[in-house]
Amino acid sequence: AQKVTQAxxxxxxxEKEDVTLDCVYETRDTTYYLFWYKQPPSGELVFLIRRNxxxxxxxxxGRYSWNFQKSTSSFNFTITASQVxxxxxxxxxxxxxxxxxxxxxxxxxxKP
Amino acid sequence: ETxxxxxxxxxxxxxxxxxSLKCEQHLGHNAMYWYKQSAKKPLELMxxxxxxxxxxxxxxxxxxxxxxxxxxxxxxxxxxxxxEDSALYLCAxxxxxxxxxxxxxxxxxxxxx
Numbered sequence: 001a002q003k004v005t006q007a008x009x010x011x012x013x014x015e016k017e018d019v020t021l022d023c024v025y026e027t028r029d030t031t032y033y034l035f036w037y038k039q040p041p042s043g044e045l046v047f048l049i050r051r052n053x054x055x056x057x058x059x060x061x062g063r064y065s066w067n068f069q070k071s072t073s074s075f076n077f078t079i080t081a082s083q084v085x086x087x088x089x090x091x092x093x094x095x096x097x098x099x100x101x102x103x104x105x106x107x108x109x110x111k112p
Numbered sequence: 113e114t115x116x117x118x119x120x121x122x123x124x125x126x127x128x129x130x131x132s133l134k135c136e137q138h139l140g141h142n143a144m145y146w147y148k149q150s151a152k153k154p155l156e157l158m159x160x161x162x163x164x165x166x167x168x169x170x171x172x173x174x175x176x177x178x179x180x181x182x183x184x185x186x187x188x189x190x191x192x193x194x195x196e197d198s199a200l201y202l203c204a205x206x207x208x209x210x211x212x213x214x215x216x217x218x219x220x221x222x223x224x225x
Contacts, residue, residue: 004154033211043200045216052211091155098143098209099168102155 002027002094006103013082014111021077021106023092029053034068034075035093035100045091051075082110114138116217118203124223125193133188133220135203143209144186146178149200149219161186162209193224 160168
């Protein structure tokens with residue numbers, strides 16, 4: 001069965017620090033997708049990125065970057081120069097055929 | 113309205129009540145989902161609808177009854193709930209079920225007393 005593990009339950013950083021959120025997944029499938037979502041205090045999950053299992057190219061979007069390594073089954077997320085507005089719960093998810101398996105989430109607190 | 117909307121945002125109900133949660137998506141998607149988010153637990157997929165047909169029922173108790181009258185609307189009918197059903201119920205939609213990204217609504221915070 002598929003499983004997503006986000007070992008970091010809570011992380012606290014000071015503004016402008018870089019922070020990496022870890023995500024490790026388990027699957028026997030060869031074709032799948034990986035996602036990151038942000039859940040601010042308002043509660044609505046915000047889609048950040050989707051990668052397919054055949055594309056290990058790292059991606060950068062502004063202050064956000066993602067490192068997908070199939071060899072270690074990891075899909076880590078780095079925020080550079082964190083800001084207070086980045087404070088939220090971040091979820092990593094594994095997906096296939098419309099089914100998403102979420103990790104437990106990492107609560108990030110960015111202090112001024 | 114844009115994106116995915118859910119009403120009500122908050123709901124308190126007794127165990128003998130019957131209530132319904134409503135979700136509407138304005139994105140032209142043809143797949144919709146219900147998730148349950150309990151404190152300290154990962155999001156749990158409850159139901160998946162594709163083109164108004166239920167394609168997945170994730171072992172959800174029968175006291176939760178979904179309804180999808182068209183591709184833009186999704187309901188979750190609730191009856192004789194238990195206190196452990198208190199949670200945030202999230203609706204999502206996607207372009208299809210082939211692992212497209214899902215877009216979520218703000219959720220309904222349900223408290224069962």
